Amino acid sequence: MLGPGPPPILDAALRGGAGAMRMDDATWRRHANPWSVWTRILTPLPLLTVVLFLRPALAWWTLLPLAVVLAWIVWNPRAFPEPKAWDGWPQRGVLGEKAMIAHAAAVPGHHRRTMTVLTGLSAVTAVI
Template sequence: MDLMKRAERMMSMDDRTWRRHCNPWSGWTRMLTALPLLVLAVWSRVWLGWGALIPIFLALAWIWWNPRAFREPKRFDAWMSRGVLGERVYLEHRSEIAAHHRRAALVLALLSLPGALVMIWGLIALWWEGAVFGAILAGLPKIWFVDRMVWIFEDWRREGRDVPGMNAHEL
């Protein structure tokens, strides 16, 4: 099982949760807050010592709860909604996705890696500039990744294929 499928399982993403995560508020707040909150929570060990486990737990709880925190959108045509739907298609039908999309998704994931390493080093060495800069570098490819997921969604729909957990009339 690959890393993305494991993450989806850990997040307990069922049809209802995916539909709620299609709310643009869910996608945007997750993208803009998850990594910064996690960095800040880990950094809090400087002030809180072992008490930092509490903000770390809270940051992880927010990451898990975010897809459930917002109502299902009335419409699914927002850019972020289509990105979330594309991600679902990608996760459930990866072998059926065009090779150029699979390659691009892999490249974008790999582009996040240097930033993640700088961020981790910054957190270990208490180098706040590295932690912040690394988090930004790790997060920027995510926006491009979501755009690729929109493209996957649009191609999938153009081919007349069904999106998991969605009725055709909703899209």
């Protein structure tokens, strides 16, 4: 049985994040490059952790490295060329992310709770 998609609050968060990134179809294709996926997974959180750890010492200067990290997060999907193959898990994951945000495919009811829990945990760990 197909469901209507994510809960309203999750739907608003997903659409807001995608809208803030200003990602068109070409950007999504470039974002599917494995280098984009891996650098997006492995770099922002450690860099943000260091910036926040140094916040007491840097005071207002914290805003400069924070701006650099946020700029990297926005620029990363545009930094790499489109992938040569579309059969790897990074490409499938990015295309699934795009489909979920665009609601191109309804989420089956038995997967909706798992999707909501995993997305919520991801959001909580991103805030921490």
